[in-house]
Structures are given as C-alpha cells and as structure tokens.
Amino acid sequence: MTANKETLKKISTQVRRDIIRMVTRAKSGHPGGSMSSADILTALFFQVMDQDPARWTRDGRDQDVFILSAGHLTPVYYSVLARAGYFPVNELGTFRKMGTRLQGHPSVRRDLPGITQASGSLGQGLSAAAGIALAKKLNADPKRVFVLCGDGECEEGQIWEAAQFAAHHGLDNLVAMTDWNGQQIDGTVESVAGSADLEAKWKSFGWNTIVADGHDFDAILEAFAKADALRGSGLPVMILFKTDMGNGVDFMAGTCKWHGKAPSEEQCAEAMTQLEETLGDFQP
C-alpha cells in the first residue's frame, strides 16, 4: 500500500501541475476546487474504479461509472482522464479553446472518451448518477456508480430530491463524494449559506456516511474500502472528503479567491516551483 500511495501522490502532483497550466493557458477556468479534489479523483481513477479507457462506453455497462456533478471541475477531471489514458495528454493544452473537445464544462457532444453526462448547471449530476445506478439494478449489473459533488453545490434543492430518491430506492450501488472544502464563489460556505453539518444532513436522509481527509491517500483509500463494504447495505453511501480549496500551492490554498480565476504567467511559474514535474508536462 505504501508504494501504491507514493505512485498516487506522484500522479496527483502532476495533475495539480496540469490544472494550473491548463487554466493559465486558457486564461479562465476553475483551479480551486480542482486542486481540492485532485487526490480524491486520482485515487478513484487509478485505484478504486473498475473502469478503463479500453472498455469505456457511455452506457457504462458492466463497468463502474463516474459522473462529475460539480461540472466546473473540468481541469482536474480532464487531467485525470488524460493521465489515465482516455485521450492524449497533450490535448490538455486545448482546454477551453475554440473547437476543443475539452469544453469549459463537460460535454457529451465532442466524442471525448470518459465523459458520461453533461454537467455545469449545479445540483443535477447526483440525479443522473442515481438513474444509472437504478438501471444497473434493473440490469442485474453488479458494478457501481460514483459521483462527485461540491459542498457549495449541496445548497441546490435538487441534491436533496436526489438524496431522498436514492435512499428510498435502496441504491447501495451508488457512491457519492463531496469535495468538502468549505469555499464557494462568494466566500466561505458558512458565510454564504450558514454552517452546514453535512454529515448530519446526509444521515438524516438515510444515507451511509463516511468522513475522511481528502488529501491523505491512506484515509482516502480506507474511505473507499469502507464504502465498498457497504454494498448490500440497501442504502447509498456519501463520502464527505474534508479538503482545502487550492490545495498544493501555498498562495492558492484555503481561500475562495481561486474558485474560478486563472493565475497570471508569473503566478503559474511560482506555483510550478511548489509542484514537482513527476510525469512530464503536457506540451506545448
């Protein structure tokens, strides 16, 4: 597990470099939440999910499925997909550019492997994930559906409609994750929408809940192992990953300022000194 953890750390460090370089080149995008969920998605795609580029299809049959509900987290999503081999790493340089497959928010209309559903308008991906999980039950397909939400996103009412639905329909093949970084565009989640005891909320909706450090690979993998053990429990699982927005670069961490703002070239260069190039940057 130690060696594996080191490998994951190398990947997520490169993913963070990708995020900063993509957003800097595009002069727009969402680095903050991408950095806070980089370790979660690295573990998910490189260790946890039964899904790979050779077998990937949009219908997700006989394999695990991932839905990005917080659709603005495309920098981390595209980087992880590219690093996992879904499409060429150098395509990351086209992010948000005219004609790209790497749209600002995920699109299913660009033939980009790995993208199962459009997202961007918040609060909707959990419902779509529940629908796929329900179809898997109907098809006697034993694989699971994973979905990543933001904590700010959980202010959307539809999240709680979906929470009620998934518990009522016993979707224990659904594993939801929250990037619980405590930040959103206009400030801290606490200042914008009041303090949110997300664990109590999800529990009260009948979900299994797991709380874990979203930047510690031992904790992340342990949380996923616990979620795995809850298959057959008759209830869906929410893993609340405690994270820091902007994690990995000191001047970006712990603030909402970098939710949807691109670094300057100078700031990008400064960030690169804090993140080792472990797997080779995308070119140019």
Place this chain on the structure above:
Amino acid sequence: MKKYTDSGKKDTRSGFGAGLLEAGRADERIIALTADLKGSLKMDAFAAEFPERFIQCGIAEANMVGVAAGLAIAGKIPFIGSFAEFVTGRVYDQIRQEVSYGNTNVKIASSHAGITLGEDGATHQTMEDIALMRALPGMVVINPCDYNQTKAATIAAARYEGPVYLRFGRPGVPNFTDPDASFEIGKAYVMNEGSDATVFATGHLVWEALQAAEALEQEGISVEVVDIATIKPLDEGAVLASVRKTGRAVVAEEHNRAGGLGESIAALLAEKFPARLAYVNGMDRFGQSGTPSELMAAYGLDAAHIAEAVRGLVG
C-alpha cells in the same frame, strides 16, 4: 367535405396510457416515471403489469428528469410524466442540460396541457410549454389531436431515438381519427382538402377546426384542415404546399401566441411564401378557472372563433 365521426369522447391522456402499455409490452427497455401523478397520467395499467419498470419519484420533478437521463444513458427508454407545467417550466434547466444538451433518449409525457385543464386555474394551465420545448436544439415536439392519435404517437415516440416532448390533455374530447393509423413523427396530416384557406391546427383544436370547416362549407367557403401533430420538426413541405394552393392560413393552437405553432408557421411563410395569416390562440394571457368548454369559448379557441378568423381572411 370529408366526414369525421366522434366515436365517443375520450381524454388524450388515456391514449398516452394505452400507448405506453402497448409500447412497454413490445420493448422491455421502456420505463415509466412519475412525480406523484400515476393516475392522472394513466400509468396505472403499465405499473400493474410492469411494477419493476414503474418508478415513483415523488413530488420532485427536477430529480425525475435527471434520473430519467441516467436511465437513458444506461440504455433504458424512460417516459417521465407529470402536468405540462411541471415537466417544462419547472424543470427547464434540467431538461436543457440532462436531456437536450446531454442528448439522452428521454420522452417527456406532458399531460393537462393548455387551458382545457380547466378548474385548477392558471397555475396549472401552461400555455408556454411549446415555446420552451421548441427552443431546445434537437427536441421533437408532438401535440396529437385525439385519443387514437395520442396512442399512436406514444408508440412512435418510444421507437424514435432521441428526446421527445409529447403533449396531451386532461378532458374528454372527440375521438375521430382512424384507430389503426400509424403515426409518423414530422408529418402533417391533411384532414380535409379545400381551396379558399388552410387551417393549421394542433391538439384539441383539430376537431374544432373540422367543425369550423363544416360550418363554413354551408357558406360556400372551402377550407383545408391540416393537423400539425408534430410541431417540431415542422412539416414545411406540407405547410407550403397547402398555402400555395389556398393562399390563406389560420393557425389554431391551445397556447400563447409567443413561441407557438403560429409563430413557427408565420416565420416559414414570411421567408418562403408570404401569405395572409390569422392566429387563433391564447394571445398573451394567463388562464383562469372554468370548465374546458367555457374556457375555450372565453379565450377564443373554439370552432366559432376559428370560423370567424377564416371569414376575416376570405372576406
């Protein structure tokens, strides 16, 4: 003029229920979802025969749209059913992202559409839904005219690959089309041939248009009646062919003027074959409580108003 006989009043939503059951028997991928309106949407028979393929979503329409999109991604053919307002205006963004932009094979079954919903009043009487759905890229918009056609259209929607908005209504209305006729998406049906004016009607107003044509025949006015069962994509060839013959068009629909079938045909004619045109629609108003027939008369949507509109163009 061609004679149509009302075989007995039936609600178009029951045509949907019958079509859903028949389609469900033919294709096990079909799933029915509702937001606490199983009975109103006439899904009872489907739910009884296929309990595992009937999904009760509770009063949570936004989630229902997303769940349907997920089912469609995984290869199912979901029909989501609720009142027209609650599966369009209430969930427009969800339909836009999850169904239209997401290009998922979801069928939106929209009942109690228009003013003929009746006594519940304006909150439930949407007359803006066609405009909303027409504006979405790739969305097919179908508004059949009676029980038989709604049943056939439901079966056609199930077989079609892609998002469909299927609009029908609450009250019993004359059932007059051929029960054995198949339904072709995108095809306009010439119900009566005429030479002086064309009435393009959709939904409940097709019967009213035929009644108007019959009355006008007594006055020596020959009216062509075309059933625009598919509003999008519009059968432009059929519309243009008819107006080239008659030179005059009346468009009748149970909908607001903005964004409806009338504007769609007006735009086509303005571009391809300018002709005199009159609207029979709900204008730019909200509805109110009343019986369906009282409301049709009060809002100018019955045969008498269609006939008056034709006279205005011919005279």
